[in-house]
Structures are given as structure tokens and as C-alpha cells.
Amino acid sequence: xxxxxxxxxxxxxxxxxxxxxxxxxxxxxxxxxxxxxxxxxxxxxxxxxxxxxxxxxxxxxxxxxxxxxxxxxxxxxxxxxxxxxxxxxxxxxxxxxxxxxxxxxxxxxxxxxxxxxxxxxxxxxxxxxxxxxxxxxxxxxxxxxxxxxxxxxxxxxxxxxxxxxxxxxxxxxxxxxxxxxxxxxxxxxxxxxxxxxxxxxxxxxxxxxxxxxxxxxxxxxxxxxxxxxxxxxxxxxxxxxxxxxxxxxxxxxxxxxxxxxxxxxxxxxxxxxxxxxxxxxxxxxxx
Amino acid sequence: xxxxxxxxxxxxxxxxxxxxxxxxxxxxxxxxxxxxxxxxxxxxxxxxxxxxxxxxxxxxxxxxxxxxxxxxxxxxxxxxxxxxxxxxxxxxxxxxxxxxxxxxxxxxxxxx
Numbered sequence: 001x002x003x004x005x006x007x008x009x010x011x012x013x014x015x016x017x018x019x020x021x022x023x024x025x026x027x028x029x030x031x032x033x034x035x036x037x038x039x040x041x042x043x044x045x046x047x048x049x050x051x052x053x054x055x056x057x058x059x060x061x062x063x064x065x066x067x068x069x070x071x072x073x074x075x076x077x078x079x080x081x082x083x084x085x086x087x088x089x090x091x092x093x094x095x096x097x098x099x100x101x102x103x104x105x106x107x108x109x110x111x112x113x114x115x116x117x118x119x120x121x122x123x124x125x126x127x128x129x130x131x132x133x134x135x136x137x138x139x140x141x142x143x144x145x146x147x148x149x150x151x152x153x154x155x156x157x158x159x160x161x162x163x164x165x166x167x168x169x170x171x172x173x174x175x176x177x178x179x180x181x182x183x184x185x186x187x188x189x190x191x192x193x194x195x196x197x198x199x200x201x202x203x204x205x206x207x208x209x210x211x212x213x214x215x216x217x218x219x220x221x222x223x224x225x226x227x228x229x230x231x232x233x234x235x236x237x238x239x240x241x242x243x244x245x246x247x248x249x250x251x252x253x254x255x256x257x258x259x260x261x262x263x264x265x266x267x268x269x270x271x272x273x274x275x276x277x278x279x280x281x282x283x284x285x286x287x
Numbered sequence: 288x289x290x291x292x293x294x295x296x297x298x299x300x301x302x303x304x305x306x307x308x309x310x311x312x313x314x315x316x317x318x319x320x321x322x323x324x325x326x327x328x329x330x331x332x333x334x335x336x337x338x339x340x341x342x343x344x345x346x347x348x349x350x351x352x353x354x355x356x357x358x359x360x361x362x363x364x365x366x367x368x369x370x371x372x373x374x375x376x377x378x379x380x381x382x383x384x385x386x387x388x389x390x391x392x393x394x395x396x397x398x399x
Contacts, residue, residue, distance in 0.1 A: 083389040084389035086389070087330075087385070087388060087389045088332070090385045090387070091303070091332070091347060092332065094383075094384045094385055095303075095305070095332075095345060098305075098384075099341065103341055132385055136384070
């Protein structure tokens, strides 16, 4: 027995209508401070109101796409007064992104793009750190992904391009800030894996049949975050790059912690010599 | 060269229990997992009803003793929670992708 949207809309109490009005109708670039003051005045100690406000701050697909950044900006301001709201909204947004990957129904596509856009904006407004962004970037090209064309995945069917669109939306939103230090190196690594994922998607199609819009979207996004990049030109080329990168990462891990060697089988003999304990770089947090 | 203060990365301590019965209350959940592990953050989130058959409750717990996480996971990952109508909901236990917990109390008053 499901309540239809229309029925619940008609029954919405005034306080809920007010919160929705503030966030989804009034809020824009020029009045964020004023709307934030209104939002702060809500009775946050009332569980029903605070639950609803958190829900609205999470459900950004109800806002205009362009205004998603304003909600992120507002949330960043709200955290100074209500720290726990930030945690609840970020947790909720990540749950929604995960939910989208698990259900993979076209009717949720717009919601999924909005949620991923929001995540990028939450990074831009310093609500979350880059490590969260990278977790999501990697999950988008791994969660339920099948690399075996004979055994396709329902989470990410061979002819679905939603994951590509989501990665591009996220990188378009905040990727330009991963330009120095550890986050730059992390993005460089990611782009190698991402291009491999992209070429694998493309390889399912015969030549010229892959939608050119998706092709352009991915190329524009990668060039947008790395203008000087030389992109891989085939599945094989990207596969080789991934193999080389994997080896590099394993070698470095073993170098830092020789006891890991047992888990990786036969690596090159020369690593034996390099396997002296080294001082951890500890530069993961320089950003 | 530049020296940065090296942050020691703490092991993850915040877990999420997903796919709980949509009709569950916080009390239902706490009773079902009793005793609730020692924690400094507990949050129960009711479902987004718009999602219909995809609507689930979920809960977050930040463990004080991270050694307890594995046994909690072994016990409740895949554990079938049952709602009042007898519907079965196998839960998922995972590290929360966002490990931060709020510094302040829920009900701290804002000086507006």
C-alpha cells in the first residue's frame, strides 16, 4: 500500500512547506546568507523538524541543478552552528549515491546526477575531504562492474553509460582542484583506471557505434581536469597502463612494508634490494 | 623543503548498518542488536518513503573499541531483521564512507 506523491504533497504541514520553499524556491546565489539565517532559526531541537530539514538538505534533486551549489554553500555555513547536520547530510548523500548504484533504474538518473553534483560541491565548500571524493570515484568504476562481456552486470550493464556520466559530473564539479600534492597524484592514477573503464565500455560496441555524446563528454572532462594529458587511444593501451600502474603501486607498498610481499606472489627480484624500510612519506594530507 | 605535521590516520571506527526494515524505529533496532556496542555516536535514519520498495532504514555507530567491529560485522552483516509483519530484511554492515562524526551534541542551542 503506497501513498502516492500527490497525496503526500497535499498533506504537507506548513513547516515542511516552509523549509522546502526556502531551500528549493527562494535560495539562489545572491541570498544564501539570508536563507541561512532563516534555516538557523528552525527549531532544530524538535526531532521531527530537524529530520525533515536534513532530508531536504540531502534531497537536492528537488532544487534547480544550478542551485545545488547554493545548498552546499548554505550547509557549509550551517555546520558552524549545527555540526551534526553536516554529518547527517553527507551520510545521506553517500547512501543515495550507493542506492543509485544498487538499483540502477533509469527513473532515478536525474536524482543520481544531482546527488553526485552535490557531493562535488560539498568538497568545494570544504564539507568533505578529497578522500571521500576518491572513494566514490573508484566505486563508480568498480561497484558491481563486470569485466567479462560474457557475464554482464545488472548494476552496470554494458550499454549503460550512467557511471561515465556520474564520474564526469563529479570531475567537472571539483576535479580542477586536484591539481597539486597528493590529490593531484591520486587523480592522475584515477584517470588511468577511468580511461580503462571507458575503453572497456567502448569495446563492447563495434566501431562508430558508441554514442558520440558520451565519447565527447568523457574526453572533455578529462581534458578539462588535465589539459596536457595524452589520452589512451585503445583498450589495449589503457590496459597496459593499468597493468604498469598496478605493478608500481604494489612495488611501492612492498618497499614501505616488506612483509606485504607474501600476498603478491612473485614480483621482480630487484625489489628484494629495494625492500629496505623507508620513512613513510606521510604526504597524503598535503592539499 | 616544507614540513607538514604528520597526521596519524586512525583506523576506521564508524560503521553503517543498511537495508533495515523501513518500519523499524530506533528502539526496534536497538532492541534487535542489544547490547548496543560502546560508542560515541549513534544515529538512526528512517527511510525516504518516496523510494517505495527501495526504502530502508539505516543506522550509524561510531565504535569506541574498533576491535569489536569485526565481531559485530560477523554477527549482523547478512543478519535477517524481521519487521512487525514478519517481512525479512537481510542487513548490510559496512564501514561508513564518511568517517567523520559531529563534535557537538545534537541539541546544542544555536544563538540565533
